[in-house]
Amino acid sequence: MADLGRRARERDTEAGLGHPAWERDTEASLGHRAWERDTEAGLGRPAWERHVEDVSGLLAGLAEGTLGEAFQRTAHLRPDAVAVQVDDDALTHAELDERAAAVAGWLRGRLPAGARVVIAAPNGIALVTAYAGVVRAGCVAVLASPALTERELRHLVSDAGAEAAFAAGASREALARIGHPLRTLAALDGTDFGDVLACGLTRDPEPVPSDSPALLAYTSGTTGTPKGVPLSHANLLSSIRAALAAWRWTADDVLVHALPLTHQHGLGGVHAALLTGSRTRVLSRFDERRLIETVAEERASVLFAVPAMYERLAELAELTQPASLRRLRLAVCGSAPLSPELALRVATAIGQVPLERYGTTESGLNVSNPLGGPRLPGTVGLPLPGVELRICDVAGRDAAEGEIVLRGPQVFTGYWNRPEATAEAFHPGGWFRTGDLGHVDPATGHLTISGRSKELVITGGLNVYPREVEQVLEEHPGVAEAAVAGLPSARWGEEVTAWVVRTGHSPAVSGDALIAFARTRLAPYKCPKRVLFIDALPRNAMGKIVRHELPAPSAHDT
Incomplete structure (x- = not known):
């Protein structure tokens, strides 16, 4: 997968085929459409290059390495810069690296690489530390919302075969009652975690293959029992690296959000900081007034939010007209559909149309409106570098309107211990069936989501x-x-x-x-x-x- 982009750009002159390999695989891939629109619409660039002009170098390194190695490398480059702050608690890149090393050392003395470790807690520095330590140890993080009931946590622990957990509050109490197969439970809100951090440090990340799992995410369960989604280091790195390049992220950026860190949208902000050396400020809970105040305090350049948050921000901004929101260089929206009406209201309030993007639990970030525009309300934009996209009917044939299918280094390889579900989730050729329905505007290349296939x-x-x-x-x-x-x-x-x-x-x-x-x-x-x-x-x-x-x-x- 790491050489996907290189293969996509190479021309097979010996065979005289004149198209990259992935274009031959599907005449309806969005990249192919973009090439063919060059003369028709005057766009001049395939979809990936509308995000990143020099895409070849980026694609070659999208999936390289592991999260632990990448985070440690950033800490060596920017040791004294604040990495993550949750409410009033902050850690520099060096401090977080040292704590993550301690957690990794503690885990490696108890568990083998690949062991699943549940992390269940509200937003906090301890959660970030535990996560960074788990992936550094070569273990697999199983993030659990603190809102999950004991019944839901029991399913998570049992299905994942989790052997250890870091938890706080009611989640810690529930996990203590659940017990087996958990062998170790450390409280993130007590003295236990202090003992973990006092353990001997492990300076080097566990040497694990980049295609080994780093995160076992669970589908939301809105239409059935949640399924485990193993995401490798390569999946996670290629997903966030493509987005960071498309959004021109630098070490000088400051991100603010109030999203749960146990969800990939909120966690993505942590990844952004730990990969680029930038700063992420997280609120433990969403309050529109406090969020606007924090954007001003931090002189934030980037905001992450979901549509429901943008609606409340727009209502308040229409009354108060805060200048801090207009200083943002980028306001990203995801996780749920943003209506064109709300997009335009937000644009009036903050001075820019929110940049809507699209992804799934199984495939990370896949599609985004271009940073430099046009940002078309009602659409989620163009495939990010490395992502191939098609629209198919139920038989997997190309269609003008139908199911969105994807492949690329961001996409997982199958559900956890669910071979039948995995077989149903893919069309031949490795195309992941998202279950989302949509169509691509032939004039702009932008994808519009029309719903879920089961809906x-x-x-x-x-x-x-x-x-x-x-x-x-x-x-x-x-x-x-x-x-x-x-x-x-x-x-x-x-x-x-x-x-x-x-x-x-x-x-x-x-x-x-x-x-x-x-x-x-x-x-x-x-x-x-x-x-x-x-x-x-x-x-x-x-x-x-x-x-x-x-x-x-x-x-x-x-």
Whole structure:
């Protein structure tokens, strides 16, 4: 995989084929489309080179090394620069490197390389230290949200076969009750962790192959039991390196966010700091006023947030017009769809359209709007360097609209102990089936997400993509946000149904009015046949709608 880009740019002149190998594999790959658009649209560069002009050198090194080696190298280059600060607790690159070495030494005296180690705690410096130590030791980090119940943690521990854990608060208490197969449990919020840090230091990272697992992530479980996703050092490094290059990240950047560090979106900010020598400031919880104050205090250059956070920031910024947000060079949005309406509201408030990007648990960061533009609201942009992208039908054939499939060094190789799920997740040729539906605009090359394949509504034999209907409803001034799903119908098979949160300034908008509004913008079969009003949409920790938790209609709903 490490030589993917080199192969992609080489021309087989001896065979006279005139296209790189990966273009021959699929005529519908986005890179190939970009080459063919050179003359049609005047874009002049394939998709990767719209992010990074000199892409060949980047691609050759995307997947090299391990996280521990890369973090240690940065610490030697910028020892005294602050690496990560969570609330008021900060560590320089050298301090974090020393603590990570201590954790690694403690683990290596107890566990073999490859052992799974659960880390379950709220945002904090101890969590960052534990994570850096686990990957330095050659063990596999299993990050667990502190919101998980004991039942959920039990599944995680059992499925991962975890042998040790670092935890705090209620998670520590739950893990202590779970016990087996855990052999060791250290409290991140007690004296235990001090004892860990007092152990002898291990200066050199464990020599493990770059394709060995570093992180065992778990799918969100919004549509079923969470599955383990082993992500190698090469997967994680190639994902963040491609994004950092595309976003022109330097050691001078200061990132601020309030995302959970047990999720890859928030963890990506830590990776950014530890790979580039930059600084990441994390808040333990999201508060829009405190976040704006922190951006000002840090003179931040980059902000990470999800759409729900941007909505609250926009509401406050519209009233206070903080100059600090307008000084940001980059505001990144991900983890959930950003509506074009909200994107434009945020742009008015902070002076730039948020840079929306797309990725999955299994494949890291894959697609991004270009830093230099155009940033097209409603789209997630172009494939990042190293990522190949196609749109396929259920049989894996190229299609104008359908499932997004990916391959590249960022993409995992299969689910943890789930051979059947792994077989279902890939088309021949190593193309990962994301389960997300979308299409690529042939004029711009930008990808638009239309929904999830399992969320597709089939009404009267016709396919309806929920996200398309949601975006139309959210154009109405009386709608703050909307979710669309199918309900069983004797007549239609499934009935397109909308759950709507009204805006505060238009509480009287009716379901009939919204259906009529949709009919002016959508084909009749796509329009909701029923609208249900609720106070808030059910979402997970990263802001994604949990559709199976949408309330069932009552007898008086129309």
